[in-house]
Amino acid sequence: xxxxxxxxAGDGPPPPGGPAxxxxxxxxxxxxxxRTRPVALRLTVYxxxxxxxxxxxxxxxxxxxxxxxxxxxxGTIEVAGLDGExxxxxxxxxxxxxxxxxxxxxxxxxxxxxxxxxxFEMDVRRHATAGRLAELFxxxxxxxxxxxxxxxxxxxxxxxxxxxxxxxxxxxxAYADGVNAYLDGRGTSSISLEYTVLRLGGLDYQxxxxxxxxxxAWLKAMAWDLRGNMDDEAERVLTADAVGEERAAQLFPGYxxxxxxxxxxxGAVVDQVYExxxxxxxxxxxxxxxxxxxxxxxxxxxxDGLARMPAWLGRGEGLGxxxxxxxxxxxxxxxxxxxxxxxxxxxxxxxxxxxxxxxRDVSPACPLDVSGFTFSGVPGVIxxxxxxxxxxxTNLGPDVTDLYVERVRGEDAxxxxxxxPLRIREEVIRVQGGQDVRITVRAGRHGPLVSDVADxxxxxxxxxxxxxxxxxxxxxxxxxxxxxxxxxxGTTADAILALNLASDWDxxxxxxxxxxxPAQNLVYADTAGRIGYQAPGRIPIRxxxxxxxxxxxxWLPENDWxxxxxxFDALPSVLDPEEGFLVTANQAVVDRSYPYFLTxxxxxxxxxxxxxxxxxxxxxxxPVTAADMLEMQLDTRNPMAPVxxxxxxxxRLPEGYQDDGQRLLGDWDFTQPAEGEHSAAAxxxxxxxxxxxxxxxxxxxxxxxxxxxxxRWMAVVTDLLDRxxxxxxxxxxxxxxEQRDDTIEVAMLAAxxxxxxxxxxxxxxxTWGHLHRLDLRSATLGESGVAVVEALFNRDGWGVxxxxxxxxxxAWDAAEGxxxxxxxxxxxxxxxxxxxxSRWINxxxxxxxxxxxxxTDQTDLWAxxxxxxxxxxxxxxxxxxxxTLTLRPxxxx
Numbered sequence: 001x002x003x004x005x006x007x008x009a010g011d012g013p014p015p016p017g018g019p020a021x022x023x024x025x026x027x028x029x030x031x032x033x034x035r036t037r038p039v040a041l042r043l044t045v046y047x048x049x050x051x052x053x054x055x056x057x058x059x060x061x062x063x064x065x066x067x068x069x070x071x072x073x074x075g076t077i078e079v080a081g082l083d084g085e086x087x088x089x090x091x092x093x094x095x096x097x098x099x100x101x102x103x104x105x106x107x108x109x110x111x112x113x114x115x116x117x118x119x120f121e122m123d124v125r126r127h128a129t130a131g132r133l134a135e136l137f138x139x140x141x142x143x144x145x146x147x148x149x150x151x152x153x154x155x156x157x158x159x160x161x162x163x164x165x166x167x168x169x170x171x172x173x174a175y176a177d178g179v180n181a182y183l184d185g186r187g188t189s190s191i192s193l194e195y196t197v198l199r200l201g202g203l204d205y206q207x208x209x210x211x212x213x214x215x216x217a218w219l220k221a222m223a224w225d226l227r228g229n230m231d232d233e234a235e236r237v238l239t240a241d242a243v244g245e246e247r248a249a250q251l252f253p254g255y256x257x258x259x260x261x262x263x264x265x266x267g268a269v270v271d272q273v274y275e276x277x278x279x280x281x282x283x284x285x286x287x288x289x290x291x292x293x294x295x296x297x298x299x300x301x302x303x304d305g306l307a308r309m310p311a312w313l314g315r316g317e318g319l320g321x322x323x324x325x326x327x328x329x330x331x332x333x334x335x336x337x338x339x340x341x342x343x344x345x346x347x348x349x350x351x352x353x354x355x356x357x358x359x360r361d362v363s364p365a366c367p368l369d370v371s372g373f374t375f376s377g378v379p380g381v382i383x384x385x386x387x388x389x390x391x392x393x394t395n396l397g398p399d400v401t402d403l404y405v406e407r408v409r410g411e412d413a414x415x416x417x418x419x420x421p422l423r424i425r426e427e428v429i430r431v432q433g434g435q436d437v438r439i440t441v442r443a444g445r446h447g448p449l450v451s452d453v454a455d456x457x458x459x460x461x462x463x464x465x466x467x468x469x470x471x472x473x474x475x476x477x478x479x480x481x482x483x484x485x486x487x488x489x490g491t492t493a494d495a496i497l498a499l500n501l502a503s504d505w506d507x508x509x510x511x512x513x514x515x516x517x518p519a520q521n522l523v524y525a526d527t528a529g530r531i532g533y534q535a536p537g538r539i540p541i542r543x544x545x546x547x548x549x550x551x552x553x554x555w556l557p558e559n560d561w562x563x564x565x566x567x568f569d570a571l572p573s574v575l576d577p578e579e580g581f582l583v584t585a586n587q588a589v590v591d592r593s594y595p596y597f598l599t600x601x602x603x604x605x606x607x608x609x610x611x612x613x614x615x616x617x618x619x620x621x622x623p624v625t626a627a628d629m630l631e632m633q634l635d636t637r638n639p640m641a642p643v644x645x646x647x648x649x650x651x652r653l654p655e656g657y658q659d660d661g662q663r664l665l666g667d668w669d670f671t672q673p674a675e676g677e678h679s680a681a682a683x684x685x686x687x688x689x690x691x692x693x694x695x696x697x698x699x700x701x702x703x704x705x706x707x708x709x710x711x712r713w714m715a716v717v718t719d720l721l722d723r724x725x726x727x728x729x730x731x732x733x734x735x736x737x738e739q740r741d742d743t744i745e746v747a748m749l750a751a752x753x754x755x756x757x758x759x760x761x762x763x764x765x766x767t768w769g770h771l772h773r774l775d776l777r778s779a780t781l782g783e784s785g786v787a788v789v790e791a792l793f794n795r796d797g798w799g800v801x802x803x804x805x806x807x808x809x810x811a812w813d814a815a816e817g818x819x820x821x822x823x824x825x826x827x828x829x830x831x832x833x834x835x836x837x838s839r840w841i842n843x844x845x846x847x848x849x850x851x852x853x854x855x856t857d858q859t860d861l862w863a864x865x866x867x868x869x870x871x872x873x874x875x876x877x878x879x880x881x882x883x884t885l886t887l888r889p890x891x892x893x
Contacts, residue, residue: 066792066851069192071116073883078890080184081108081177086887088113089877093868094846094854097356097877102366103167104174106357107379109887111178111210114353118376118848119182120192121349122214123207124780125377129217130154134431136198136205137780142429142437146453149427150441151487153224157216159489168494172212175379179210193850194781197789203432215378216493219517222375223486225344226518229548229601230401230482235705236550242702250728251697253715255588260605261612262588263521263533264572265579269595273569276577320586320603321394322633322807322824324611325523325531327580328833332623335833336525339629340383340392341824343809348776348795348856350844352826357381357500358874370500371872373826373840376848380496383828385838385872388503389526390830394584396519398539399599400485402561404446404554408479413444414555420445444481446554451480481554483561485538490516495536505530505575512536513568521584527832532575533582535589539566539598549600566596583611585807604711606639606805614807629829630839634865635807640714641670641685647721648688651745658752660763661688674769674801674863682768683759686803687751690814695743696720698815699732709814711805769799771818772810774863776844776856795856798863827867835872 073090086109087099094117098109114122127133131149133141148154161169188195188206195205232252240248267276321342328335344351356371357380372384383393407414411422422442429437442449491514498511504526512522512534519537524530540561542548552559572589574582586603614632618624645665653659661684668681693707696717707713720726724740731738731746738746752763759766777783778793800820802808811822823843831837841862847854861868871877 065189065196066193068190069849070852071113071849073885076886076888079108079112079178079181079887080890081174081181082887082889084889086112088885088887089881090883090885091871091877091880092882093857094852095354095356095868096846097358097371097871099358099360099874100366101360103171103359103368106359106368107171107174108178108181110355110357110374110379111175111180112182112887113178113355114374114376115179115182115210117846117852117854118349118353119179119207120194121848122179122210122377125218125221126210126214129157129214129221131427131429134429134434134437136203136432138432139434142431143453145429146427146437146439147450149429149439150448150450150453151482151484152441152448153220154213154217156487156489157213157220160216160491160493161212163489163491164494168497169212171379171497172215172493175215176210176212183207183209192848193792197781197792218375218377219492220486223492223517226395226397226520227401227484227486229397229399229599230403230484232601233401233403233548233550239701239705242705243700247727250719251716252712253719255600255602256604256715257588257592260587260609261583262590263582263584263608264574264577264590266577267572267574268593269570272567274571274573276574320607320809322585322607322611322809323392323394323521323523324581324583324615324629324632325392325525325533326615326624326629327531327576328529330580330619330624332625333831333833333837335527335529335831336390336531337624337626337629338390338392338523338525338531338830338832339633339828340394340523341633341809341827342383342393342395343811343822344825346774346776346820346823346825346843347779348782348793348844349778349848350776350825350842351375352382352842353846354840354842355381355846356872356877362387367501371870373828373842378493378496380500382496383826385830385832385835386500386502387527387835387872389508389524390832391499391508391525392523392828392830393520394523395586396521396535396537396589397586397599397602398519398537399548399597399601400517400519400537400539402446402483402542402548403551404481404483404559405551406444406446406449406479406481406554407476408442408444408449409476411442413479414476415445416555416557422449442479444554446481446560447483447487448481449479450482451478480551485540485565486517488538490538492516504528505532508532509534509573521586521589523582523584525830525832529832530576531582532573533577533584534573535571536568537571539571539596540564541566541596548597566598570596581615583608583615585611604715604805606711606714607807607809610635610637610639610807626829626831626837626839630827630865630867633807633824633827633829636672636682636801636803637806638670638672638682638685638803639805640689640717641668643714643718643721644689645670645685647740647744648685648748651741651748653745653748657756657761657763658749661752661755661766662748664763664766672768672772672801672803672806674772674799675767679768679801680764680766682801683766683771684751684755684763686768686771686818687754688747690818691750691754692717692744692747693814695731695747696728700728703815706815708816709804710811713814714805767799768801772800772803772812772820773818774798774800774810774820774823774859776859793850795859798859800863824862827862828870829867830870836869836876838870838872839867840870841867 082105084101084105086105089097096113098106100106127136131145134145236252239251267274268278270278323340325338331337352373353376355374358369359366362369370381370386372381374381412419413422422444425441427439427441442452495511495514502508502511508524515536516538522534524532541564543558543560543562585608587605587608588602618628648665653662664681664684669678671678672682673679693709697707720728729738729740729743755766759770775796781789782793800810802810804811810820812818813821825843828840842858843862844859845854845857871880
């Protein structure tokens, strides 16, 4: 390199040093000529140069700050508390498999690796579940904190610790030790980029130590996300209040028990035990509550308040899952195959983090040998397989929540004609950059009064007092209480560890018996060739006055729960079913002969029936393969299209671009791919569907009750299509009285206009993927409203196929647009005959750091329907290892 000559004294400023010196060197001999230019010109250039250099420095600084939190993935790290070395083998996608000589060291290692990749996510979760988000994010989080404090999630988690087995407590404590070993001595800028951004906004913060309660509390959030029909309870009442009882009933059609195959098709309850070989109807001691409701109470704005809680805490709606398991007699390998893809809200990072936990020498002293999908912040594997069994989850969706309208007089409530004291406590919500907020939490016999959180909920009093025969009189107020099984301490953490260690059907069922909340459909397969299903969960038995479908009068004893729960042994269960396979997709578990009330708000069965159809077709062609199972997960056939399309084809539309979409429907196969053949027809159909719902329902329903287009609305429209003059078809905003065909034609014309405006004049150029986008957004700073910050943390723009009530369940809200709101959060197919032949994929990646190559490195594969090898054997894992990190005990002194 040629050095730049130094200028003579008095010839102006020398070339700047540092980064500026690099710029000056690049100018070379031109620097001397530049000094002879006019002063004004030189000053202008100096300013521009200084600005450029500042931007360079800022860019370099930003790069350092963004990359600083990335974890060390190779070499050796000393970790306090370890008894021996933990080997962390990461593959090319950063998926870690841990090897150690003790259960405690595996837990410590898992805590350390979780914290390496996702501590900010873990910290936000524990703040959320403790009602402390406002400490990080300011006053916008106060309402969410108030709801969580009122429900008392963390208070319940604190009580659960004492209920757990010593082994589970030890595992939780060791995990917390691993997290804290990672945090020890680290500044926040070395932990995550989010802390750096928050510090620039004025946050003065250092994370607290992790505790077992922090892990347990997150299980409450997952239970909340999958809580069952609480939203339906409120929506039924609000809809009736808006359009009357009779018309509201049309919008909540009964479950089609005769049309949908239940999960368990054999057996019955005999003496409170589910016997899979018993004849249906052969029951004794059923204790089944009646289904008739005694009251409908208007609950103004309840859903609005809860909807303002962070989406990643769960909205309890639009979520579901698929799982199925096939006996080895029907598979190509001769061993069972098990598939699972839970559908959850889409966020970044995704809810799952793949990981394996392996004792080097499996023995009674160190029995853990498991791999699967984990929750950062919770030890163990939630869904996956060990050396002996595989298991998967779908949401059972039982009715485990009830809303009660209470007659309240200050610090007392009326019950059974008597005035009884409420339990009262004060809570203080600390607010970053603002004043503390003090709330009073009141709770009665049916649970916390959630209506105290927001003024909107107190409108219940007005609606209740107007109701004929209401008992809300005088100076009494009506409050809304939430009764929910997850607000009582449970043993789900015991169940997770026990599932990880289960070795056969009996130990699997024993583990399931501890799974209190959220209640899940558990499917099972093992290396011995057995397959099975078990329904777990704490499911209440109600008295005859309460059917759980609508809010009840809390002052009437007949509306109470009995205080007992459906016995675990009476919950549906089957081993090696007669059909040779089991399909669960949130449909009814059993038929109406089952003596206990679980719920009537099941998914209506479109996905489960489609899966059964696909599986039956494949079995007719020959044995099922893992590739078949993976292909089934990607099925995009719309269940509503065969019902609606004949009516769309019968519409009379003007020729030209306005009937181009109708032409596409003529040879459509009802599938909804993102691109390619049939995608244009899918795009047109879905825009028609969204427009039709708006024209039929949203002219009369309040905005918060707008038709979202999900499986319930498909059933509603199916019924209406047979009644062309039903009042719902009329658009009340016009002077005309429209009927079915009028409204369908208007929707089709509007859809064509929308697609021409959004995409292209030529209908053949339309695609569903152009509309149906998967945008992955950070649940915290990704919603900051600051463009540069959002750009750091969000990743947008995947066009995907599928849709609501479809096997490839990329849900969208017809009232809001076509963007994906929930999706398969992962996909897996396990092969007990050869664990290394299993496949898996995550919606995002294992890392929570936006600078990491593993932040969304699985998303492209996921969107294309591809999967990764899920290696399990030590030799295969090590052969595929891209990085190996050794965690070793810290040196003494």
